Amino acid sequence: MPIYTFKNKKTNEVYDKIMTYDELQLYVKDKDIEQIFKINITRYSDNGGYKDQFTDWAASSKIDGKGDFNPQGKAKTDDDKRNEEKNIKNKN
Numbered sequence: 001m002p003i004y005t006f007k008n009k010k011t012n013e014v015y016d017k018i019m020t021y022d023e024l025q026l027y028v029k030d031k032d033i034e035q036i037f038k039i040n041i042t043r044y045s046d047n048g049g050y051k052d053q054f055t056d057w058a059a060s061s062k063i064d065g066k067g068d069f070n071p072q073g074k075a076k077t078d079d080d081k082r083n084e085e086k087n088i089k090n091k092n
Contacts, residue, residue, distance in 0.1 A: 001018050001019060001020055002018070002019070002020075002021070002024075003016050003017070003018050004016065004017055004018075004019060004024055004027075004035060005035070005036040005037075005038055006027075006028075006033050006034065006035055006036060007033070007034045007035075007036050008032060008033060009031075009032045009033070009034055010032050014036060
């Protein structure tokens with residue numbers, strides 16, 4: 001079930017509740033309850049690789065050039081990895 005965040009307008013308490021969408025619709029009808037919308041970001045790491053660089057690039061408000069994502073260093077895309085595997089298989 002989804003987790004929703006709410007604020008009690010009387011006490012200013014912010015809290016999370018797990019409930020169904022139907023329960024949510026009833027819960028927010030209370031005039032003292034306000035639903036808080038936030039983005040939950042799960043962090044992961046591939047030690048400075050493609051995913052980390054993309055996450056940092058996507059979170060940045062600075063746009064360079066055409067706004068294209070260009071990984072730097074040793075970062076490899078999934079296509080790069082597939083091509084390497086094909087080359088290894090072809091050599092054998």
